[in-house]
Amino acid sequence: MxxxxxxxxxxxxxxxxxxxxxxxxxxxxxxxxxxxxxxxxxxxxxxxxxxxxxxxxxxxxxxxxxxxxxxxxxxxxxxxxxxxxxxxxxxxxxxxxxxxxxxxxxxxxxxxxxxxxxxxxxxxxxxxxxxxxxxxxxxxxxxxxxxxxxxxxxxxxxxxxxxxxxxxxxxxxxxxxxxxxxxxxxxxxxxxxxxxxxxxxxxxxxxxxxxxxxxxxxxxxxxxxxxxxxxxLADAEAFGRRLAEAGGVEPTRAGLSRLSEERVLELQQKLTASVEGGNPLDGLRSFIDGGLSLGPVIDGDLVPMATVEAIRAGIGADKPLVLGATDDEFSMILDGAKDKLRWVPARYLLGKVGLKGGARSAYLAANREVTRRGTAAIVGRYLTDRMFRTLALRIARARGAAPTWLYRFSWRSPNFGSAVHCVDVPFFFDCLGAERVGAIAGEHPPQALADDVHGGAVAFVQHGDPGWSRFTDAAGTARVYDTPSRTAADGYAGVRPLVAP
CATH class of the missing domain: 3.40.50.1820 (Alpha/Beta hydrolase fold, catalytic domain)
Known part of the structure; x- marks a missing residue:
């Protein structure tokens, strides 16, 4: 060439x-x-x-x-x-x-x-x-x-x-x-x-x-x-049949090809819409319990089994893996209700979104610092943990001795007061001056944090090691990205009450 x-x-x-x-x-x-x-x-x-x-x-x-x-x-x-x-x-x-x-x-x-x-x-x-x-x-x-x-x-x-x-x-x-x-x-x-x-x-x-x-x-x-x-596979087929029925066609290539791209998108949006009326807790409870309607399907062939099961079976064990999440991915959805929720006991509201009994007590005990920030903060953290951080911990544990590094992005955006979904992306790409970064990370996002996050990513891509200790279930070591960043023992301690031993 x-x-x-x-x-x-x-x-x-x-x-x-x-x-x-x-x-x-x-x-x-x-x-x-x-x-x-x-x-x-x-x-x-x-x-x-x-x-x-x-x-x-x-x-x-x-x-x-x-x-x-x-x-x-x-x-x-x-x-x-x-x-x-x-x-x-x-x-x-x-x-x-x-x-x-x-x-x-x-x-x-x-x-x-x-x-x-x-x-x-x-x-x-x-x-x-x-x-x-x-x-x-x-x-x-x-x-x-x-x-x-x-x-x-x-x-x-x-x-x-x-x-x-x-x-x-x-x-x-x-x-x-x-x-x-x-x-x-x-x-x-x-x-x-x-x-x-x-x-x-x-x-x-x-x-x-x-x-x-x-x-x-x-x-x-x-x-x-x-x-x-x-x-x-059963859920995928049920959704596909519902969409075809809503469009008045057979659930075949010939039938669905009769629907325009715009019509399929319209039907897709209607069938995947959250709870009518927009109650965010009800909508997120539905998502937590039912999961996504569209995404990789466990077909037993190309995607042989669920993600955690495949990793526990040893697939990809020779590949180094870094994974983690922000501390408060979706807490922002409760921002508008903070004042009202401050009068609602966190224990009660956690029960409404599915956390009850001994697990609820253990979770509150493991997240006292978040609880002190108010009911909206702890409920938002629970939703984040259920959707993102429990998956990260479960995969890290399922990997056993395979080379795995866990992290948390804990730096709180001044615009949101928490480490929200997507705020870490411009730090990963070290593009703090890019369009609309200020809308999520404030007008003066810390370059030192970008140096840390991006630098770890570069080290991993180049050498297969991001620069902190590997995860083991006993130590629970995780990199905590903040100002300053640090490496913490049992960095996902607040998530453990939601993950079976």
Whole structure:
């Protein structure tokens, strides 16, 4: 393969053809990197391919511009979101963005380590075109960065009688195969690929860690606030049949293809809506008990078993893993009710959201510091623990002696007064000056904390060790990201009353 550079443009070869990206900064100077945006790794999932497994993109002639983000599976205006994730119209939604400090082909074993990032969004929203996901800081520190798009919602994960299940998962796998086959042309080492993601993206990389077919494609995993779906086959089929019935069609590829993309999204939103009237506690109780309707389905084949079960069975045990969550992922939903809830006993309200008996007493005892902040704080912490932090602890324990590092992001945003969902992402990417970071992290987010979080991530991608002690169930060691950060024994002590021994 060859690579040429002309002015601010740079070209590289892929297995499907040549692509033309752009330098950010003067080539050869400190901090300069090149961006190749919207490279298709699969044919557009439209027409006959809409509900099919992804098909590798056919070759093209000449150099294809990779100067703008490709189309996203997310459609329309997503509204106000914690992370700016714009929608880009178009059909070719299966694409990758490559950010590299050294866009030149490398020999086997000589390339830079690679970070592949999977965006979040509950498996139904999100976009790889966020300015927060730019790989510039990782490039500066010697890491090639790739962000991937995949089919969302029903198109990606919905059950259809005669269509392959887990189409979004198949998209992840084909994107990883593209990285394996092409990243050396961008200066990366295909044998040193760390996959990372946040929220649903964090759940995605955990699912891939427990997936036999993904093992040859990954070397390490970094899960940020991972949310596992683990949708049962029965639940997936029931939802698919309900959606088809609501649309007045048969639950087949032919039937559902008669519905426009807009109509499927409309039906999907209606069927997955939270409790009418908007009671946040009722809605979250429903989510905790029932889980997500759309996401990776346990099909017994591609996804052989639930995430924790797969990891307990030893799948991916040779892969280093970092995982953790923020302390108060979704506490913000109770902010508007703080004044009213201060008069409601925390014990009573925890009972209303499902925590009762001895477990409730043990949980309150283990979280006295949070309880002192008020009823909204402790109930928000419980919801965070049930949705995110218990999963992190269960996976760390299920890994046994496998190389695992646990962390907590505890720095409280001055805008929210707590360590909320997504606040850690700009620290991971070291992009504190990016668009809308101030809206979640305040006008002066601490650079020292970004140095710590991002530095640990770089060390992990480069060397398979983030720089603090491995997790063992006996010690419970966890990195606590705060100002200052520290390494704590039994860092998830407040979560243990919710996790069976």
């Amino acid at each position: 060859t690579q040429t550079s002309t002015g601010t443009l740079v070209e590289a070869d892929t297995t499907a053809g040549r692509v033309r990206g752009a330098w950010r900064g003067e080539p050869g100077t400190a901090g300069a990197s090149a961006a190749f945006l919207g490279i298709p790794f699969a044919e557009a999932p439209v027409g006959e391919l809409r509900f099919a497994a992804p098909v590798p993109h056919r070759p093209w002639e000449g150099a294809r511009d990779a100067l703008d983000f490709g189309a996203t599976a997310q459609r329309g205006d997503p509204g106000v979101t914690l992370i700016p994730e714009p929608s880009v119209p178009g059909e070719s939604t299966l694409n990758v963005n490559v950010f590299t400090p050294a866009p030149a082909p490398t020999a086997v074993g000589e390339g830079l380590p690679v970070l592949v990032y999977v965006h979040g969004g509950g498996y139904f929203a999100g976009s790889p075109a966020s300015p927060w996901y730019d790989g510039a800081a990782f490039n500066r520190d010697g890491v090639v960065t790739v962000s991937v798009s995949y089919r969302l919602g029903f198109d990606g994960f919905g059950w259809i009688a005669d269509a392959p299940l887990n189409r979004g998962v198949l998209d992840w796998l084909l994107a990883l195969e593209w990285v394996r086959d092409n990243v050396a042309a961008f200066g990366g080492d295909p044998a040193r690929v760390t996959i990372a993601g946040q929220s649903a993206g964090g759940g995605a990389v955990l699912a891939l860690l427990g997936m036999p077919k993904a093992q040859p494609l990954i070397a390490a995993v970094y899960s940020i606030s991972g949310a596992a779906a683990d949708v049962s």
